[in-house]
Amino acid sequence: MSIYGDNCPLVLSPRQVDDLHSDTGVAILDASWFMPNSPRRPREEFLQKRIHGARFLDLDEVASPHDLGLKHMMPDPETFAKACENFGISPSSHVVIYDTHGVFSSPRALFMFRSFGHHRSSILNGGLPAWEAHGCPVESGESLPPAKGVYPPPKLDETVIRGYEQMVANSNLDPAGEPSAEIVIDARPQGRYHGSDPEPRPGLSSGHIPHSLSLPFTTFLDTHTVERSDGSTGTYTTLRTAAGIHEGLLSALGPEYTKEVLSGKRSIVASCGSGMTAGVLWLGLKTLGVDNVGLYDESWTGYASRKDSPILKTL
Template identity: 40%
Template sequence: MTGATESTSPYLVSTDWLAEHLGAPGVAIVDASWHLPTANRDGAAEFVKAHIPGAVFFDIDAIADHATSLPHMLPDPVAFASAMRKLGVGDGMKIVVYDSVGLFSAARVWWTFRAFGKRDVAVLDGGLPKWIAEGRPLAEGEVIPQPRHFTARLDHALIASVEDMREASAKAAAPGGPQIIDARSAPRFRGDELEPRPGLRSGHIPGAHNLPWGNLVADGRLKPPAELEAAFAAVGYDPARPVVTTCGSGVTASILALGLAVLGRDAVPVYDGSWSEWGMRPDLPIAQGG
C-alpha cells in the first residue's frame, strides 16, 4: 500500500515524524495496546519489555467507568483528567497514540482523547510493528512520568448513548436518516456466530450496515483515502447523512471513526456501549441476517 495518508491527514503521523520528535517536551507518546482475551496477550507486560522511548502506557480497562459492568466505558472527566495527570499527558501537548498490533486499540484511545476535548491527537501510522521493522530504538522497564495538568471536558457530539442509538435505529430507514455502521465481523453482525462475551444475543441493531474494521486496514496501517472511500461506499455510506459507528465494545468502532476522520468527517460519534450494551438488553430490538 502507499503511504498517502501519512502526510495528508492530521490524524496520522509517520514513524519518521515521531523519530524526529522523540524527547520533544510538547509531544506525549501513548502506548494504547489492548488485546481481546482470546489473544492471550498482556499489553501492560509487553510495554515493560519493549516500548517506544518516552511512551507511557494507557490501560483501556483501568482508565474506565468501574461503576458499570460494561467493558472499558468512558470514565467521567474528573477521573480521566486524574489518570492523564499521572501519565504525564498535559494540556497543550501533541498526543501520538500507537499499539502493538499496528492499528487496533490505538484508534479507541485516539477517540477517547477527542471525546474529552483534545484535538491535537494522532495515531502512529503502522504502530509499534512498523517502528520495530524499521530498526528504530526501543526502551524497556517501568515508566514514572512527570505529572502534568490535564483539562478534560466531554464532547458529547462524539459520544453516542443507547438512547441515541435507539433513535438512530428508528429513523435509519427514513430519507436522509442517520446511518449506523457496525465494525464487527460479518458472521457476528448477521447473528451466525455467538458473541465472545457471554449473555449477549446475536445479531445487530436494526437499520445498521456492516463494515468489518479489517476492511479499512492493511498490514497494520489504515488504507489510503481512495480505498477507504471505496470501502465505505460499498456499504452504502452517504457523506451527506449523519453517521454513527458501533462494534462489540467500542474499540473497533473507533477505527471506523478514524477512517471517516481521515476522509474529512472528523466529528463522528462512537456508540460507547456498542453490542456489549445493546445485545444484553432484552427491551431493545435486534435484527439478523445480512
C-alpha cells in the same frame, strides 16, 4: 510544543514520530488492548518492549463505571484529567498513541483525546511493529514515573457519543425513507453481524441493530508481513489510504449514502463489539473529512445485554 502546533495530523508515520521523539512537549502512550479471549497481556508486553519513553494507557482503567459492568467506557472529565496528569501530559502536549497490533485500539484512545478537545493528538500508523520495522529504537523494563503534569478537567463533546436510548430511537427510523435517521455502521466481522458466528463474550447473542450496515473495521486497514528476529513471521496493520477507505465505505454504504455522509447531509455512527474497534471506523471517516461521525460507546455488548433490544439476524 509539537512542531505541528494546533494542527496535529490524525495519523503519523514511524519516521514522523521518530522526528518528534526528542521534543519535550511530546508524550507517547501505548494503548494496546486485546480481546477478552486473547492470551496476550498488554501490560506485560509493554514491560518487555516499548517505544523509548512511552507510558502504558490502560483503557479499561481510564474509564467511567457502567451499570452493566462494561469496560473502557468514556471517562468523565475528572478521570481523564487525572490520567493525563499522571502521564505528565498538559493541554499543550502532543500525545502520540500506538498499539502492538498496528492499528487496533489506538484509534479508540485517539477518539477519547479528541472528544475532550485535546486536538494535539495522533496515532502511530502501524504501531510498535511498524516502528520496529523502520529500525526505530525500543526499550524494556520498568519505566521511571514522569513528572506529574497539570491538566484541568476538560469539557467532553457529548455530540460525538451515542447512548442506548438514542440507538434504539434511531433503529426505529428507516434511513432510506427518513433523512433524520443516522447511518449506523457495525465494525464487527460479518459473521457476528449476520448472527451466524458467536460473540466472543459468553452468553451474548450475535446479530445486529435494525437498519445498521456491516462495515468490518478491517476494511479500512492494510495488513503487512514482518520477519521477527527469531526467524518467524508476523503481521501488523496500518490505516489504508484515503482512496482505500473511500472504496471500503462505498462498498458498505452504496453511492447514495456515501455521498450523503461525505457531504455532511447525513450523520453516521460507528459501533462494534464493545466500543473499541469502532474507533478504527471513526478514524477512517475523519481522515476523509467527515465531521458528523459519532461512536456508540456501549456498542453491541451493551445493546445485546438488554433483553428488550430488537436484534436482527440474516442467517
